[in-house]
Amino acid sequence: MKFAAIDIGSNGARMQISSVLHDEDNIRFKKVEYVRFPLRLGHDVFTEGRISSYSEDRMMKLMLTYQLLMELHEIDDHMACATSAMREAENGHEVRDRIEGRTGIHIQIIDGQKEAELVNNVVVKSLDDGQYLHIDVGGGSTELNLYLDKKKMNARSFKLGSVRLLEGKESKGAWKKMQEWIMDNVDRSRPIQAVGTGGNINKLFDLSSKLTESSTSLEEIARTHQYIADFTLEERIHKLQLNPDRADVILPAGDIYLSAMKWAGVETIHVPDVGLKDGILQVLYERACRRKKK
Structure with a gap:
């Protein structure tokens, strides 16, 4: 199995694609692709209250890039989560919907x-x-x-x-x-x-x-x-x-x-070097396991 975790933060956005390795009763995620880009959405939101058209355009291009990488890696599932900047932006949901309409990537705007x-x-x-x-x-x-x-x-x-x-x-x-x-x-x-x-x-x-x-x-x-x-x-x-x-x-x-x-x-x-993307990968694995049981 291969999963993609996308974390859209206030400073940067990152995508990690990992394959699942089974080691006896344990599972491990092996990183096969990692792309981080400094979108700096927080600069817009914390000063102006909304995501600018310039930042939306950059975000759209980045999500299209992520979409292509996921297709190339033939992933089994993905999840994208956006945090503080997107949830505080007055146009956060509008931007999210436009990106999903063009890329097919659904971005969950999650609370703290x-x-x-x-x-x-x-x-x-x-x-x-x-x-x-x-x-x-x-x-x-x-x-x-x-x-x-x-x-x-x-x-x-x-x-x-x-x-x-x-x-x-x-x-x-x-x-x-x-x-x-x-x-x-x-x-x-x-x-x-x-x-x-x-x-x-x-x-x-x-x-x-x-x-x-x-x-x-x-x-x-x-x-x-x-x-x-x-x-x-x-x-x-x-x-x-x-x-x-x-x-x-x-x-x-x-x-x-x-x-x-x-x-x-x-x-x-x-400092264990884990973060939101690792939590997303865990959710994707658990979701795949539930689907297999059905």
């Missing part, structure tokens, strides 16, 4: 709760027993999820994101609300670790010194964040070789991760 659920389904597999704060920072929103012994205890979505902060359009009082939620929900009598998902924490982790293959410390993330901040935007692109759409958002995203970790009293963060 559904977004968190899809990511959590794959994140939980990387957890051990204990208390974890899962921090997922996107372009338009941040999802926080609190786990105890692999069971989700609470969750909340906040209108804080890397593109939203870059544009100076964060929701009023969002920082305070996030701090209060953490202070109210974290059990201070128990040790806590963080789990970070999102492209920016992956890049911060790549540039940092590791404690293990998939973890590092709050101190090291803070050091790496400051190291990047000491470069100009142009230097981040040319000397650190960050993509332009990563170079400008990595610092505001880092502020969110660091603030959440400090408020929770976290000293260690795990």
